Amino acid sequence: MFNIHGFQKMTMLDFPGKVACTAFTAGCNFRCPFCHNASLVTKINNDDIYSQEEIFDYLNKRKGILDGICITGGEPLLYDGVVDFIKKVRELGLLVKLDTNGSFPEKLEYLINNRLVDYVAMDIKNSKEKYAETIGLKEYDLSNVEKSVALLLEGKVEYEFRTTIVAEYHSTQDIVAIGEWIKGAKRYFLQNFVDSGNLIGCDMHAVSKEFMKELQIEAAKFVEKVELRGI
DSSP states (O other), rough: OEEEEEEEEESSSSSSSSOOEEEEOOOOOOTTTTTSOGGGTTTTTTTTBBOOHHHHHHHTTTBTTTTTEEEEEEGGGOHHHHHHHHHHHHHHTOOOEEEEEEEOHHEEEEEHHOOOOOOEEEESSOOGGGGGHTOOOOOTHHHHHHHHHHHTTTTTSSEEEEEEEEETTTOOHHHHHHHHHHHTTTTEEEEEEOSOOOOOSSSSSOOOOOHHHHHHHHHHOSSSSEEEEEO
């Protein structure tokens, strides 16, 4: 089973340097309070689904215009069907970018080793010590996320790590800890929290532009390229 609950027909932002469309899956094993896609995690409408026939009809019509497709969520790797979906996309000659929270390293490794993805964007939610709290769970075994981080650091596929900065959850010390964790990474993006009005939690806030720049300086001690988004 692999259902698509949202579809953006064209984006110049989601896939770095490419013209792409974006497919949104529903469902996630995390419950991050600051998640801006509650409708894809906790308030799923199963009557609002795009058929794969509809998606591939669009992709066929846009050959030569689109470079690729972004697959995001929710958490796309929750579903075994994502592999067959990506294989069909590949048959059209399109590039694939995958967004993931890193909790399914075996599937991620399969996709990378079989050259089924061209770019992976993985969320690093927080320092290891604060991970469970940040993803909205009482406890969480971080080993799968750690495996995914290590896998991407091998450099077999283009990738980025990214962290959404929320005033209530992230400190300078947390970003330093993340930097030490992903030391040697090619790219790390810090994204300022934006209240979409469709959150899982409530009473959360963005940080100042100045604080974001401070975090960038700290992260740059460990990562080759650190950039800011949402400021």
